Amino acid sequence: MRAPAPFRAPVPAGRRPVVPPAVTLPPAFEALYALHGARYLGYALAHVAEPAASRVLGEAMGEVAIRWADIVRRPNPAACAWTVVSARIRARSGGSGLDxxxxxxxxxxxxxxxxxxxxxxxxxxxxxxxxxxxxxxxxxxxxxxxxxxxxxxxxxxGRPERVARGPAGRLPAAARNTPHE
Known part of the structure; x- marks a missing residue:
């Protein structure tokens, strides 16, 4: 038995289907994400568990991409990007993370x-x-x-010198999402 063919809406005569344009990100934006993406994800995981952490980071990086032209004109683009990313993550954590x-x-x-x-x-x-x-x-x-x-x-x-921490190259597991470890 053959599987049915997928449904395709008919295209009216004389009209081509709308194809969204391909988005090309600036190389400097891609470099920033390649350099800091793991740290940004770790920061998001410290506030919310997966899959919400990846979603929140995606939203934050989307905001950075939208503001990119303004960010690269600043004296310290990495600091501007961090401000956007960290503020968005803290705001979207819904108060479940450390604030x-x-x-x-x-x-x-x-x-x-x-x-x-x-x-x-x-x-x-x-x-x-x-x-x-x-x-x-x-x-x-x-x-x-x-x-x-x-x-x-x-x-x-009265604050301890350091809390327990894992190796620097490793992202925290979902169980580490609580502030009372």
Missing amino acids: PADLTPGLFERVGLRHPALEYDAFVLHDVLGYSVEETAEAMGAEVSRVRYALLAGRGP
Whole structure:
């Protein structure tokens, strides 16, 4: 027995079917994603489990692609891209991940931190995901000294030096999605 042929809607005479145009991304955008894609995915996985993490990262990278012409005109395109990606991931995590606003109310103000997102992002990339300070700075488009300062300032008195972490090249498993490990 033969399988039935797939249904194809008839095309009216004189009309060709509409074919979406092929999208070619700029080589610099592709390079940015090739360089940082694994770190971005790890950051997304720290907030939500798969398949939502890949979907949220896709949305974030889509936003970066839409804004690409403006991003590459900035003095630090990697920092601009990180800002878009990290903000989108935190916003789309639905509060299920670690969010600076969910931490002890007033903590950042009491400690005197002016950039809670910087400290939070550095903490997630470095302490949770296990990237080196240099790799963390590269992903965030920040200077190494600024990331070091953010990590020290974010620890404050009474915070442990480091949480348990896996090898730097390995993405966290879905079980590591909880902030109380």
